[in-house]
Amino acid sequence: MRVFLLTGAGISADSGLDTYRDAGGLWEGRSFEEVATPEAWREAPESVWRFYQARRAQLAEVEPNAAHAALARLEREGAALGVEVTLVTQNVDSLHQRAGSAPLAMHGELELLRCERCGVAVRDRESLEPARFVACAACGHGRLRPGVVWFGEVPLHLPVIERALARCTHFLCIGTSGAVHPAAGFLAYARAAGAHTWVQALAPPDNLHPADRFVQGRAVEAVPGLVDELLSEARASGSVSS
Ligand code: APR
Numbered sequence: 001m002r003v004f005l006l007t008g009a010g011i012s013a014d015s016g017l018d019t020y021r022d023a024g025g026l027w028e029g030r031s032f033e034e035v036a037t038p039e040a041w042r043e044a045p046e047s048v049w050r051f052y053q054a055r056r057a058q059l060a061e062v063e064p065n066a067a068h069a070a071l072a073r074l075e076r077e078g079a080a081l082g083v084e085v086t087l088v089t090q091n092v093d094s095l096h097q098r099a100g101s102a103p104l105a106m107h108g109e110l111e112l113l114r115c116e117r118c119g120v121a122v123r124d125r126e127s128l129e130p131a132r133f134v135a136c137a138a139c140g141h142g143r144l145r146p147g148v149v150w151f152g153e154v155p156l157h158l159p160v161i162e163r164a165l166a167r168c169t170h171f172l173c174i175g176t177s178g179a180v181h182p183a184a185g186f187l188a189y190a191r192a193a194g195a196h197t198w199v200q201a202l203a204p205p206d207n208l209h210p211a212d213r214f215v216q217g218r219a220v221e222a223v224p225g226l227v228d229e230l231l232s233e234a235r236a237s238g239s240v241s242s
Contacts, residue, residue: 001234002084004168005071006186007103010175010201012093014220015062021177022202036150045143046131052146053130056110059093060125067174067219068099070227075101081234086164088157090176090183092148104157106183112147115139121147155182171195172226175219178207187212200226 009019034040035051075085087103089096092110096103114121118139127134133143149155165171171190178184187207191197197212199205200222208214215222 001078001082001170001230001237002164002168003074003078003086003170003172003230004164004186004190004195005074005085005087006171006173006176006183007071007087007089007091007096008174008176008183009091010177011067011219011223012062012065012091012095013175013202014065014067014218015093015095017058017062017093017095019175019177021179032151036148037152038150039152041145041150045133048146049133050130052110052148053128055092056125056146057128059110062093062095064095064099065220067223068095068101070224071096072100074227074230077231078234081231083230083234086161086168088161088164088183088186090180104161106149106155106157106161108146108148108156110146110148113144114147115141115144117141158182161186165189166193168193168195170198170230172198172200172230173205174200174223176201176205178205198226 013019035048041048071087078085087096087101089103089105090107092107094109094111111123111125112121113124113134115136115138118136120136120138124134135142136144165186168190171187173187176183184207187197191209191211198215199208199212200215200219202218204214215226
């Protein structure tokens with residue numbers, strides 16, 4: 001069994017972080033072009049920095065929840081059963097990492113800051129002042145940028161992701177609206193490749209298809225049960241590569 005997991009903001013909603021497109025979400029009343037593009041960073045770095053510093057500061061106040069923990073359990077217990085698990089997240093909150101997973105964070109991480117001049121990236125949880133930029137310790141450049149992937153930039157890890165997608169037998173996406181490409185296309189890709197496709201979210205996402213199994217509800221309530229099902233199936237099949 002080869003399981004591909006794709007997570008979005010919905011899995012972290014139960015930890016207290018806003019999603020992007022639900023009512024009251026991060027983009028509501030604000031255009032993402034104002035804060036989440038390279039152009040915005042060039043033209044108004046102070047306001048972009050303030051936005052990301054607020055989100056970076058919020059990370060100290062939240063914890064991974066039962067859904068993050070369940071996926072980490074799937075990786076751990078699945079490994080003992082020969083299940084291959086690929087966890088890809090669009091989230092930049094590092095909550096999977098704190099729950100014990102090592103996801104492919106395709107949109108980067110808020111904890112990372114990166115130098116546009118020399119390319120060095122640093123993990124920084126301390127510099128949280130809204131109005132003070134962080135200089136690059138490696139080359140002296142005065143302003144590190146947030147280590148996230150903005151609109152108009154290429155997501156990370158795409159070659160590895162594509163290989164795992166083409167091979168997966170089970171595809172489960174959790175808490176993502178299916179509105180942002182390329183991640184929004186992964187569900188159709190896995191379906192076409194013959195995988196069982198399961199979709200978990202509060203509301204049916206834009207890219208849901210009748211062939212997908214839709215599990216509606218909060219991730220903290222639904223995901224532990226889905227993980228149990230996958231592990232039972234793996235135990236019953238007893239096969240590594242079926
Ligand atoms: N449990 C499960 N699903 C939930 C919950 C919850 N408690 N709360 C909300 N959801 C679902 C919603 O039904 C919706 O499908 O999570 C999804 C959130 O969608 P978005 O806000 O669009 O978040 P996401 O899909 O992760 O956004 C993708 O867009 O702006 C960019 O880069 C940003 O990575 C982000 C990308």
